[in-house]
Structure formats: structure tokens, C-alpha cells
Amino acid sequence: MYRYDQYDQAIVDARVDEFRDQVARRLSGEFTEDQFKPLRLKNGLYLQLHAYMLRVAIPYGTLDGRQMRMLAHIARKYDRDYGHFTTRQNIQYNWIKLEEAGDILADLASVEMHAIQTSGNCIRNISSDQFAGAAADEVGDPRPWAELLRQWSTFHPEFSYLPRKFKIAVVGSDTDRAAIQLHDIGLQLVEQGGELGFKVFVGGGMGRTPIIGACIKDFLPARHFLSYQEAILRVYNRYGRRDNIYKARIKILVTELGAEEFARQVEAEWREILPLGIDAPVAEIERIEGFFAPPPFETGLADDVDLSDPDFAVWVKQNVHAHKVPGYAIATISLKPVGGIPGDASSAQIERIADLAERYSFDEIRVTHAQNLVLPHVRKADLYALWQGLRDADLANANLDLASDIIACPGLDYCSLANARSIPVAQALAERLAPIERDPGELKIKISGCINACGHHHAGHIGILGVDRKGEENYQLLLGGSGAEDASLAKIIGPGFTQDGVVEAVDKVLGRYRELRTDGERFLDTYRRVGVDPFKAAVYG
Amino acid sequence: MKILTGNDLGSGAVVWWTGEGWSRFVADAVDVDEHGAAIAAAEEAARRVNAPYVIEASAGPDGPVPAHIKDRVRSVGPTVRDDLALARDPRAGSYVI
Ligand code: HEM
Ligand code: SF4
Numbered sequence: 001m002y003r004y005d006q007y008d009q010a011i012v013d014a015r016v017d018e019f020r021d022q023v024a025r026r027l028s029g030e031f032t033e034d035q036f037k038p039l040r041l042k043n044g045l046y047l048q049l050h051a052y053m054l055r056v057a058i059p060y061g062t063l064d065g066r067q068m069r070m071l072a073h074i075a076r077k078y079d080r081d082y083g084h085f086t087t088r089q090n091i092q093y094n095w096i097k098l099e100e101a102g103d104i105l106a107d108l109a110s111v112e113m114h115a116i117q118t119s120g121n122c123i124r125n126i127s128s129d130q131f132a133g134a135a136a137d138e139v140g141d142p143r144p145w146a147e148l149l150r151q152w153s154t155f156h157p158e159f160s161y162l163p164r165k166f167k168i169a170v171v172g173s174d175t176d177r178a179a180i181q182l183h184d185i186g187l188q189l190v191e192q193g194g195e196l197g198f199k200v201f202v203g204g205g206m207g208r209t210p211i212i213g214a215c216i217k218d219f220l221p222a223r224h225f226l227s228y229q230e231a232i233l234r235v236y237n238r239y240g241r242r243d244n245i246y247k248a249r250i251k252i253l254v255t256e257l258g259a260e261e262f263a264r265q266v267e268a269e270w271r272e273i274l275p276l277g278i279d280a281p282v283a284e285i286e287r288i289e290g291f292f293a294p295p296p297f298e299t300g301l302a303d304d305v306d307l308s309d310p311d312f313a314v315w316v317k318q319n320v321h322a323h324k325v326p327g328y329a330i331a332t333i334s335l336k337p338v339g340g341i342p343g344d345a346s347s348a349q350i351e352r353i354a355d356l357a358e359r360y361s362f363d364e365i366r367v368t369h370a371q372n373l374v375l376p377h378v379r380k381a382d383l384y385a386l387w388q389g390l391r392d393a394d395l396a397n398a399n400l401d402l403a404s405d406i407i408a409c410p411g412l413d414y415c416s417l418a419n420a421r422s423i424p425v426a427q428a429l430a431e432r433l434a435p436i437e438r439d440p441g442e443l444k445i446k447i448s449g450c451i452n453a454c455g456h457h458h459a460g461h462i463g464i465l466g467v468d469r470k471g472e473e474n475y476q477l478l479l480g481g482s483g484a485e486d487a488s489l490a491k492i493i494g495p496g497f498t499q500d501g502v503v504e505a506v507d508k509v510l511g512r513y514r515e516l517r518t519d520g521e522r523f524l525d526t527y528r529r530v531g532v533d534p535f536k537a538a539v540y541g
Numbered sequence: 542m543k544i545l546t547g548n549d550l551g552s553g554a555v556v557w558w559t560g561e562g563w564s565r566f567v568a569d570a571v572d573v574d575e576h577g578a579a580i581a582a583a584e585e586a587a588r589r590v591n592a593p594y595v596i597e598a599s600a601g602p603d604g605p606v607p608a609h610i611k612d613r614v615r616s617v618g619p620t621v622r623d624d625l626a627l628a629r630d631p632r633a634g635s636y637v638i
């Protein structure tokens with residue numbers, strides 16, 4: 001794991017002091033809300049439906065036990081004993097008091113964490129593959145590059161007031177576990193003739209205008225990583241629209257110019273930048289890479305797992321993935337208990353996971369964009385003990401990537417921008433589908449409470465979007481999306497439904513799928529083969 | 542009727558204007574008629590409330606019921622966590638939003 005150096009720690013500590021002072025001035029009346037709002041947003045503090053909400057950055061979704069314990073401590077001491085892990089691999093607290101915000105940031109800083117650049121029109125927290133450094137299929141570890149981006153983008157003065165927010169994701173394998181084609185910049189580590197480099201996608205995004213990113217460079221040599229990002233950001237910063245918030249994201253610029261012309265402008269800018277020498281020196285990249293060196297894996301471990309406990313066997317089949325080192329495995333902890341709130345974890349659960357990570361996973365934890373957690377390096381021989389530890393804390397849900405593993409944004413239960421509730425729909429669907437979910441296999445249901453698409457509904461095999469219909473909650477059903485390497489955008493299939501109605505509609509869609517599918521076909525594959533019509537007919541008659 | 546709501550500046554808690562001050566309970570809210578904007582401005586200036594705004598409500602058996610679902614959710618807490626709802630609200634938990 002990366003550890004702060006003196007500069008990292010100094011700037012984060014200075015930020016805490018500055019914000020404490022700003023909070024005091026707001027409470028004393030020196031600042032009005034209009035003056036204070038941009039300052040609090042720069043520190044991840046929103047005002048939401050029930051209280052202030054704090055969004056804490058988890059750089060590329062990586063944490064250690066000490067940090068996890070601090071997240072639990074914050075939930076217990078300053079919030080209501082739980083936190084919400086988000087699709088941006090962050091955590092949000094929903095019941096924060098302004099008076100205590102400075103103390104919380106100080107607590108976070110004591111474990112090398114903060115809430116900087118979790119809001120506003122800047123480069124946001126970098127996201128990545130939750131299996132980084134562990135996946136059997138990776139070309140290289142994306143985390144050092146994500147960390148380099150973090151350092152480069154933190155307080156980058158030129159990119160602090162972009163036309164709009166900016167989200168970057170980096171992965172290291174062909175399997176895309178971070179939805180890179182739905183980010184402003186998506187980066188995939190690739191190898192060409194023995195040299196490491198990146199495939200570069202730009203202009204992806206969800207929200208009001210969902211667009212799949214275009215590949216503007218097949219191979220960016222790794223040594224020019226930063227200068228090329230800088231070139232992209234410069235073109236965007238200069239030509240991205242500032243006159244209309246709905247047209248301000250880079251995806252609109254790329255679409256309006258065309259990907260080819262955008263790429264040409266980036267190349268031209270890049271040629272200007274290259275001689276300035278802003279690329280990180282090899283020694284610096286190696287220094288960062290040193291923090292992500294593999295943990296001391298044991299060799300000669302047994303590779304088989306005793307699956308005689310049937311419940312354990314189901315969990316292994318569903319939630320455990322191959323590791324690149326023999327004798328080890330990657331375990332995903334589903335935060336989707338049937339009937340629970342997707343992504344929520346109690347302080348006790350967060351602490352339990354910290355314990356288990358320390359004991360069984362070289363003290364490493366990852367957050368996934370599907371709102372689950374991962375222990376990336378578990379000895380296969382320890383899987384059973386790990387599972388028992390999870391089960392005792394209600395964390396052994398064996399439903400990864402199945403129908404009840406639903407992504408849902410906070411929706412109208414927490415979010416002031418929402419049109420409709422997301423969580424109750426997720427709960428009702430999970431309860432309905434859990435008994436039959438093993439049969440369809442992988443099925444990604446994603447729910448957002450408004451068009452901002454925090455719940456990735458466009459990328460759902462089945463997506464649900466909450467809308468306001470004359471003051472009533474209403475839900476549109478979308479089919480056929482994917483946030484993986486086979487990215488596609490789900491499409492609305494027809495008129496919307498009530499909360500109960502949308503659950504029924506999903507049930508009908510799946511009924512039709514069971515009639516139509518061929519052997520081993522996922523819902524998404526069947527949909528792509530037969531098109532939307534049979535499903536429309538099933539839902540609307 | 543029109544009622545006035547906002548968040549407590551320091552704690553962020555949802556609050557409702559009672560005619561004399563601010564209550565956590567929407568049941569205590571009073572009709573502010575056309576005085577909402579003036580009260581909001583004075584209270585905000587006095588730092589007793591943050592981001593106040595006037596909403597439509599109807600008179601129910603247990604007091605005012607906000608017209609918009611968003612404020613009904615604010616008045617009880619997240620509908621998916623009965624345990625976090627305001628204890629005094631008779632609709633907590635069973636509230637059909
Ligand atoms: C409750 C406070 C939140 C607010 C005020 C908020 C606001 C927004 C807004 C305005 C957008 C659209 C931006 C645009 O298209 O330019 C957006 C997009 C997004 N938000 Fe949130 N959001 C919130 C919570 C969350 C949560 C809890 C998550 C994760 C579960 C999340 C993840 C995302 C993602 C993934 C997008 C899509 C990014 C894209 O357009 O490519 N947000 N959010
Ligand atoms: S999608 Fe809409 S309702 Fe859901 S969290 Fe984002 S802004 Fe709020």
C-alpha cells in the first residue's frame with residue numbers, strides 16, 4: 001500500500017486546519033452559506049436530506065485494516081453507526097454534524113485519509129480494479145499509475161476549476177472490473193513488444209447523456225503517462241463548455257468534435273507539452289511501485305479447498321476468484337444481504353472486516369464499484385475460517401454478480417437530488433429474485449433515483465431509473481447495458497411503473513428470458529441475440 | 542398551508558418553524574402564510590437555521606403533512622431504516638410516504 005510521505009501528510013494536515021477555521025467562521029456568522037458552501041464541498045461535505053453528508057475518498061478503492069477501523073470509529077462516534085460504500089469506491093456518512101466536521105477530517109488525516117476532491121469540478125478520486133495486484137489475468141498492477149494520478153491531480157491548480165467534474169479509472173487486465181469506458185478517461189494497461197503502455201479511452205460517462213468512451217490511443221507508452229493525461233485535460237479545460245452545465249462534461253466535447261478530431265487536438269497539445277518534462281521520472285515511478293510490491297506470499301501451498309460444508313461451497317463458487325499466486329484466492333464480501341441496503345455496513349461489520357483482512361489478507365481491503373468489499377490475498381487454506389468469520393457478522397452473502405447483488409444509489413431516502421427511492425426497489429427485487437437467482441447466473445441490476453445515474457442504471461443488464469411523475473415516484477425499466485469490457489448502454493423499454501409494478505416487470509422479463517435462452521446464456525447475451533421486442537411483449541402484453 | 546423548514550446550522554438536523562423557534566418534528570410546524578420568506582431571512586441571519594425554504598403542506602390529523610414526498614421523507618428519516626426515524630413521530634416505520 002502507498003504510504004504518505006511528509007508532503008502528502010503536510011498538505012492533508014494543513015487542509016484540516018484550514019477547514020476547521022472555515023467551519024468556525026461559518027458557525028460564528030462570518031461566512032454566509034453562499035460563501036461557505038464551495039469551501040465545504042471542497043472537503044466532501046454536502047447538505048443532504050437529513051443532515052450534512054461527508055464523502056470520504058478511498059484512493060483507487062484500497063484500504064488497510066487501520067484505515068477501516070478509523071472508518072468504523074467515525075461511523076460510531078460521529079454518525080449513526082454505519083457507512084455507505086458507493087459506486088465510486090468511496091464511503092459516505094449521512095448524519096454528520098458541521099460542528100464535528102473538523103474533528104472527523106483530523107481523525108481521517110491520522111490514517112492518511114481525507115475528503116479532498118470528492119466534490120466539485122476537479123479531478124475526482126481515481127478508481128481502479130478491485131482485484132489489482134491479485135488478478136490472475138492482469139498485465140500489470142494499475143495501482144501505481146492510479147497513485148501517480150492521485151499525486152498529480154491533487155490540488156493541481158490548472159485543473160481545479162474544470163468545466164465539470166472529471167473521473168478517471170485505471171485497470172490492468174482485459175476484464176474490465178472498473179467500467180473504464182464509462183469514465184471521462186479510462187485507462188487500460190497493455191503490453192506491446194515487451195513494453196508497458198496504456199490504451200486510452202475518453203468521453204465515457206453516464207448521467208443525463210450516457211456515452212461509451214472512444215479509444216483515442218491504442219498504445220501510450222507508460223513513460224509518457226502523465227504528459228498525455230495533461231494534454232487531454234488541457235484540451236478539455238480550454239474547449240469544454242462552461243455555458244451549459246448539461247453540456248459541460250468531456251463526453252459532450254468529444255462527441256461534438258468527433259473522437260478523431262479530439263484525438264488530433266490532444267496529440268497536438270501533447271507535442272507542446274512533451275518537451276516540458278512533466279512526465280514522472282523513472283525513479284519516482286519505481287518508488288511508487290515499491291509500495292505496491294507483492295506481499296510476502298508463501299510458496300508451495302496446497303491449491304485445493306475442502307468444500308464439504310455445502311453453504312461454504314456455494315460461497316466459494318460465487319464469491320471467490322482465481323489469484324495469480326498458487327495457493328491463494330480473492331474473496332469478495334457482498335454488502336448485499338437480501339432485504340438489506342446495498343453498500344451499507346455497520347461499524348461492527350467494518351471492524352470485523354478490518355480484523356479479517358489483518359488476519360487473512362496481508363492487511364488489504366478493496367472497495368468495488370458494485371458496492372462490495374474484497375480481501376484480495378487469502379490463502380486457500382484460510383478460506384473456511386474467513387467465511388466463518390464473515391458469516392458470524394452477516395457478511396457471508398453468497399450472491400456476487402447474481403440478481404440480488406444490486407447496485408442502488410441512496411435515492412430519495414437520503415439524496416436531495418432524487419426523484420424516487422432506490423433502496424426499497426432494490427430490497428423488493430432482491431427478495432423476489434433471491435430464491436431463483438442461481439439459475440440465471442450473472443445478472444447485473446442497477447438502480448438510480450434520478451437521471452444523474454449514480455447507481456449506473458445505464459450499465460445494468462437490467463437498469464431502473466426513478467423519475468417524478470406528477471409528484472409520484474415512477475420507475476423506468478432499461479435493458480441491455482453493461483459496464484464491463486463489452487460495454488453497452490441500456491435502453492428504456494417503454495412507459496414507467498410504480499414501485500410494485502417495476503418489480504413485476506423485472507419478473508416478467510426474466511420469465512421471458514428463461515423461455516428464450518440457450519444453454520448457459522446470460523440474460524445479457526439472450527437480450528443481445530433476440531433484441532428488446534420479446535421482452536417488451538412480455539412486460540406490456 | 543405553507544410551512545417553513547430547513548436544517549439546523551450546527552447539527553444539520555431537519556427542523557420546522559413553530560412560530561417561536563425550530564422543532565425537529567413536523568407536527569409542531571405552523572402555517573407561515575405569506576411571512577415565510579421574511580422569517581427565513583431573519584432566522585438565517587441569526588444563524589439559527591441553514592438553507593430554509595417554504596413548502597406547501599396540508600393539515601392532517603397529526604399536524605401538517607408536507608405536499609412533496611421529499612419533505613415527507615425529511616420529516617421522518619430514511620424510510621428504509623425505521624430504527625433511525627424520529628421516535629415521537631407516530632408515522633415512523635409504518636409511514637406510507
Ligand atoms: C447524495 C449525494 C450525491 C449527489 C448530490 C450526487 C450528485 C451527482 C450528480 C449531479 C451527478 C451527475 C453529474 C453529471 O452528469 O455531470 C452524479 C453522477 C454520478 N454519481 Fe453522484 N451524487 C451523490 C451520491 C452518489 C453516490 C452515493 C454514488 C455512488 C453510489 C455516486 C456516484 C456517481 C456516479 C457513478 C455518477 C455517474 C458519473 C458519470 O456521469 O459518469 N453519487 N452524481
Ligand atoms: S442518482 Fe440521483 S438520486 Fe441517486 S444518488 Fe445520484 S443524484 Fe441522488
